[in-house]
Amino acid sequence: MKIFNSVKEWKKELSQLKSEGLSLGFVPTMGALHEGHASLFKESLKDNDRTLVSIFLNPTQFDNREDLNNYPSSYEEDIKILEDLKVDYLFSPAYEELYRDNYRYSCRENKLSQILCGAARPGHFDGVLTVVMKLLNIGGAQKAYFGEKDYQQYLLIKEMAQTFFLETEIVPCPLIREKDGLALSSRNRRLSSEARQLAPTFYGLLNSGSSREKIKKDLSKAGFKVDYIEDYHMRRFGAVYLEEVRLIDNVPLR
């Protein structure tokens, strides 16, 4: 796998790829890779001649410094996962490379980004959309893959790509769950073994078909701190805290 830290060096490789007529798929990540990410890489590897993955822990999408500092990181293991899967390229820039403007410029959506996860995390989706706009422009891929676990993020990125006439097609990939139903997430690593045992109850209740009020009550009783349980776009969305770890999930509405 070839690793790039500089936009200029990657662009040189990209021109070469294009001159050879090879197709490129792209999966942006923040690292701490797991099977959910691997499913996106596999989809891209299947669909394209070459696959690019980025690892960049994007500070502008964290509304809370502690959450950023506690975000898991496992660069060496991540490289091994990418190499084992035969991913072709890794783009792993420093903050200064990606944010040469020090975040003076940003992308902002002012409706969907303000509800669900956006309501409790001010500026979160501005940070996500800004970094994804940068990464899609740098990546230069025909297709980019995003997981449906972050369904609100996927919708916002898809609409941003349409709105700004980006050339990259945004491809959704199904949410991957542990056997006990817990949605895969890098944040799951931060759960104690006790909390990890309790965590699948979140999915169980979200998918129970009960009223939103009853789900909230049952979650609180079970020991979760509920941020929201909301229905939107034919899906039921939820966010909870377990031991200060934020878990999100969504299921098709029954």
Ligand code: PAF
């Ligand atoms: O879903 C993520 O991992 C991040 O929000 C993304 C899309 C890589 C942007 O930093």
